Amino acid sequence: MENINWYPGHMKKTRELIQENLKLVDLVIEVIDSRIPVSSRNPIIDSLIENKLRLIVLNKSDLSDRDENRKWGNRFINEGNKVITMNCMLGSNLDKLNKELQNTQNEKNEIRNMTKSLKLMIVGVPNVGKSSLINRMTGKKSTRTGDKPGVTRGKQWLTLKNGMQLLDTPGILWPKFEDPNVGMNLAFCGSIRDEILDTTDLAYELIKLLEVQYPKLLMERFKLDSISDDTLENMDAIALKRGFILPGKKIDYERTGRTLLDEFRSGKIGNITLEKIKDSE
Ligand SMILES: Nc1nc2c(ncn2[C@@H]2O[C@H](COP(=O)(O)OP(=O)(O)OP(=O)(O)O)[C@@H](O)[C@H]2O)c(=O)[nH]1
Ligand SMILES: [Mg+2]
Structure with missing residues (x-):
């Protein structure tokens, strides 16, 4: 499929916003999608x-492979980062995050020899x-969320109960x-606006990955008897199992792709991680 690129004007502005505010913050929290720890x-x-x-x-540890999360976590720690695996739908590991932030604040204050609240971005x-x-x-709905990319626009400083300041x-x-x-990985995981994508092609590429990496899950979910090395055959089998057939007995690829x-x-x-750490690494 054609290369995907999506860089609307507000992203350039955000880049400047991050740059301008960076000197104000003590710590940056980088949220990544645990299904694609490289691409995200x-x-x-x-x-x-x-x-x-x-x-x-x-984040989104409820959707990814638990073993892989552990491996990726270790990798990022070895590279000098602090790491917390989370599911922000449920708020799992929030305590761990708060403790980590508190420790960082204490360390910073000790070095600065003053009592200041941590500033985060x-x-x-x-x-x-x-x-x-x-x-x-914040423990409340401070900022809008949504199941499509590009929900937050503009900057927003918030204060946490513990006094820390936070910039979304x-x-x-x-x-x-x-x-x-x-680009494809980001598109699979919903980080690219669907309107600019060909969902049928994208789904085809996803099947191509899953048939190699997670054939059992694919078979179980769509009740397939076997996995072919021909991706189109697998896509057709999924469509047939779900009854996604158009008049004239044509396969409804649009609906099959969307559903997938x-x-x-x-x-x-x-639970699927599309980018794995090779065991030899
Ligand atoms: N399954 C799952 N869904 C999550 C998790 N965290 C967030 N989501 C969902 O992912 C979608 C995007 O969440 P947002 O918090 O709006 O993401 P964002 O990074 O602020 O997105 P932008 O503002 O568009 O950049 C929403 O539908 C959330 O409900 C998680 O840990 N697990
Ligand atoms: Mg947002």
């Missing part, structure tokens, strides 16, 4: 943040759950994905 890390964010203290939230690609995390941290930012991508798989993406995104196919 924005290299621009990386270059902006540079040496700022960073805490990575491996939340960054990440669209739709990874930044606003959901903030609502968990809109999700940003970067102008060009060097690796086309990155929806069921992947909502975790109905199972």
Whole structure:
């Protein structure tokens, strides 16, 4: 399929916003999608943040592979980050996050020799759950969330119960994905506006990955007898099992693709991590 790119004007503005506010904050919380721990890390964010203290939230852990989350967590820790695996729908590990933030505040104050509340900034690609995390941290609906990318616009400072100050930012991508798989992974997980995507092609690419990485889950979910090495055959089999047939006995690829993406995104196919750490690493 054609290379995906999505970089609307507000993302450029957000980049400037992050840059301007960075000097005000003590710690950056980078929220990433645990199903795609490589593709959901924005290299621009990386270059902006540079040496700022960073805490990575491996979010949507309810949708990803638990073993992989553990491995990725270790990897990021080894690279010098603080890491918390979370499910911001339920607020799991919120206590752990709060404790980590409190420790960081204490350490900072000791170095500064004064009592100041920690200032935080939340960054990440669209739709990874930044606003959901903030609502968990404030304990109320402080900021709007939504199941499509680009919900948050403009900056927003909030104060937590413990006095810490927090800046929510809109999700940003970067102008060009060097690796086309990155664009696709982001699209699978809902970080790219669906309106600019060909969902049928995208679903085809997702089946192509799942038939190799998670054939059992694919078979179970769609009650397939076997998995073919021909992706189109698998897509047809899924359509037939679900009865997605148009008049004239044609396969309704549109509906099949839409359904597949929806069921992947909502975790109905199972706990799936599309980017794994190779065991030798
Ligand atoms: N299953 C699951 N869904 C989540 C989790 N966290 C957030 N979501 C959902 O993901 C969608 C996006 O969440 P938001 O908090 O709006 O994401 P955001 O990063 O602020 O998105 P933008 O503002 O568009 O950049 C919403 O439908 C949330 O309910 C999670 O841990 N698990
Ligand atoms: Mg948001």
